Amino acid sequence: MGSMMKEAEHVIEVEKLTKRYGDLLAVNDISFNVRKGEVFALLGPNGAGKTTTVEIIDTIRTPTSGKVSLLGMDVTKKKHDIVPRIGVLPQGFSSFDRITVRETLQYYSRLFRLRDTDVDGLIELVTLKDKTQEIYKNLSGGLQQRLGIAIALVNDPEVVFLDEPTTGLDPRARREVWDVLLGLKKKGTTVFLTTHYMEEAELLADTVAIISKGKIIAMGSPGELIESNANYLVLTLQFVDEQAFEIVRKMGFEPVQDNRKNIKVRVEHTDDVQKILNAIKDAGTSLHSLDVRKPNLEEVFLKLTGEALREGPAGGRGAE
Amino acid sequence: MNPRVVGANLVVSIKSFYREKTAMFFTMAFPIILILVFGTIFMDQENVSFHLYVQDLDHTDSSAQLVNTLELNGKFQITKVEPAVNATQYAKNNKLNLVLTIPEGYERSLMQRMMRNDPNASATITYIYDPSSTSVATKMEILNSVFAEINQRMSGKPPFIRSAETSILTKKYRFIEFFIPGIIAMAVMTASLFGTVNLNTELxxxxxxxxxxTTPITRTDWILANILYQFILAVISTIAMLLVSYAVFHISLQINAWLPVFIVLDVFAFVGIGMVLTRFVREAQSAAAAANAIMFPMMFLSGSFFPIEMMPGFLQTLARILPLYYVNEGLRASMVFVDNMAALRNSAIIGVFAAVVFIMGIFATKWEEGK
Incomplete structure (x- = not known):
């Protein structure tokens, strides 16, 4: 990146970080910085090394090699000084089954040896006001995650780590969690987020780092990433009959058919759109609908890695 | 160590326990149920009375007197069987394990022996019995001893060998008093072992x-909170067991400083084993299975329910390598036999064991997810 940041503004500095599990190279020599006050998203598919990376930074795991500093301290040496100043929502967060929302927040506040935690304020922030007396076990997945975020904020941390905060939630619950995270962003909290939802990164992040097979392959704001990696358009066509796919293919394009029978074609110029439409018209095939748009992060990712961020559409309903 | 952090964990553990009814049942109610069930069974055996069916074919004053003698022995409740029925068939039909038959001519033979001193005159009393029944042997033994006494008295000479009894105990104790220290040791073991295994694997x-x-809680705070929690449960559960035993069975046991000592050692030993176990068995279900594999031999072989002297020699040797054996022995030494030296010896053995496994447990407990 071109812009020079002052050292003091980096709350996280990762330099040549590598983590091995036996023969498996989970994180392969990655380097990046996170600025104070930004929402930084590590975007990648399952098994890319997201959780390993975040867990090394938030002191759960130790690195094989490389240097990681958090709030100016070495994470391998200063765990005890770092922990009171950060908040963590680990992957697959869970809490004590039979302890209520309020009791859980009071418990974590005591672990941080705090006496003046604004438990009600936290409950308000994650909109759990009418669930304070509910035990953890009886909360839905989305509410459990929101409680997890409140717990991560119990010590008023300088950096918040959220490891896949919306994985496994239905779209509505995911939106509700996003609302909470947008609130954090507005407050200027530094957030380190991992996700495999492109929409999540696009919506929340100031900076996105795309990670694949333990390597960071691109980094920048969502806009920059799209601009620099995907200077093409995506044309989506919905046909009545199947032969349209062949027509487009014979023209020299590389159409892809998704599971809703839409044909997606990547085109360089708006002229190409015109050419394709003309060819279809000439063949006498009728068109249901059409859509031309700029690519999104998911397509950037697809282009950079050749693999999908995750299986199936975002709605989680699975392929028909 | 931070007392507030330990306190916070203790509060969470106790609330979780209180709100989880199955855990409450198995920790608190189950040992009490065991005491009530076994206590009632063995209570009956102490002033036991057997049913005895007697068919008097002689139907004379002498035979009636014999039946009366059996009744006066105090061990039997006698039911008369009609002389007209076939005793064997009667026993079969009514599923009786023993019918005693006094033969016709009993009085005549008795007179012959008493009056004419005829050594050939005798009466044969028949035991019609079911050898597969467990209590029949005891019944027959008691009957034999009653008949032996009658025979001896008829000989007119005083017995040669007499017996005198000297108990090695300062007082006579009942089975229930032997049983309760064993159940206390077992209940504390089970709660500590399973409590630790469940807590650690599940969480x-x-x-x-x-x-x-990712919070400032340290391993020491966590382990300390768990130990304290298990100790509180053990104390509550022991008090409950003792109260029920006093109320229902009027037991008389010595409660002294050894009781808390052995409870603490019992807690430390089995929380330690639990911590070591969860280090190596990571899945909650297999950890529970492993805990069972440790618990069951302890329960049955270390003398919780019955004295190990009742077991074959090699099992007795095995019992002596089980830690619970020393808790059982120690608790009995202090509560039943009031033998301070034996209590001290047992507490030293279990104390060393508890220290070793507990230290191993501390090292085995890891916060990190593994390298």
Whole structure:
């Protein structure tokens, strides 16, 4: 990146970080910085090394090699000084089954040896006001995650780590969690987020780092990433009959058919759109609908890695 | 160590326990139920009375007197069987394990022996019995001893060998008093072992431990809170067991400073084993199975329910390598036999064991997810 940041503004500095599990190279020599006050998203598919990376930074795991500093301290040496100043929502967060929302927040506040935690304020922030007396076990997945975020904020941390905060939630619950995270962003909290939802990164992040097979392959704001990696358009066509796919293919394009029978074609110029439409018209095939748009992060990712961020559409309903 | 952090964990553990009814049942109610069930069974055996069916074919004053003698022995409740029925068939039909038959001519033979001193005159009393029944042997033994006494008295000479009894105990104790220290030791073991295994595996599997590793709680705080929690449960459970035993069975046991000592050692030993176990068996279900594999031999072989002297020699040797054996022996030494030296010896053995496994357990407990 071109812009020079002052050292003091980096709350996280990762330099040549590598983590091995036996023969498996989970994180392969990655380097990046996170600025104070930004929402930084590590975007990648399952098994890319997201959780390993975040867990090394938030002191759960130790690195094989490389240097990681958090709030100016070495994470391998200063765990005890770092922990009171950060908040963590680990992957697959869970809490004590039979302890209520309020009791859980009071418990974590005591672990941080705090006496003046604004438990009600936290409950308000994650909109759990009418669930304070509910035990953890009886909360839905989305509410459990929101409680997890409140717990991560119990010590008023300088950096918040959220490891896949919306994985496994239905779209509505995911939106509700996003609302909470947008609130954090507005407050200027530094957030380190991992996700495999492109929409999540696009919506929340100031900076996105795309990670694949333990390597960071691109980094920048969502806009920059799209601009620099995907200077093409995506044309989506919905046909009545199947032969349209062949027509487009014979023209020299590389159409892809998704599971809703839409044909997606990547085109360089708006002229190409015109050419394709003309060819279809000439063949006498009728068109249901059409859509031309700029690519999104998911397509950037697809282009950079050749693999999908995750299986199936975002709605989680699975392929028909 | 931070008292507020330990306190916070203690509060969470106790609330969780109180709100989880099955855990409450198995920790508190189950040992009490065991005491009530076994106590009632053995209570009956102490002033036991057997049913005895007698068919008097002689139907004379002498035969009636014999039946009366049996009744006066106090061990039998006698039911008369009609002389007209076939006793064997009667026993079969009514599923009786023993019918005693006094033969016709009993009085005549008795007179012959008494009056004419005829050594050939005798009466044969028949035991019609079911050899597969467990209590029949005891019944027959008691009957034999009653008949032996009658025979001896008829000989007119005083017995040669007499017996005198000297108990090695300062007082006579009942089975229930032997049983209760064993149940206390077992209940504390079970709660400590399973409590630790469940807590650690479940919380690790659910990811709670991972979350805790990102807070300032230390391993020492965590272990200390768990030990304290298990100790509080053990004390409550022991008090409940003792209260029920006093109220229902009027037991008389010595309660002294050894009781808390052995409870503490019992807690430390089995929380330690639990911690070591959860280090190596990571899945909650297999950890529970492993805990069972440790618990069951302890329960049955270390003399919780019955004295190990009742077991074959090699099992007795095995019992002596089980830690619970020393808790049982120690608790009995202090509560039943009031033998301070034996209590001290047993507490030293279990104390060393508890210290070793507990230290191993501390090292085995890890916050990190592994390298």
């Amino acid at each position: 690790r599997q659910k990811g709670v431990i991972r979350k805790l590793s």
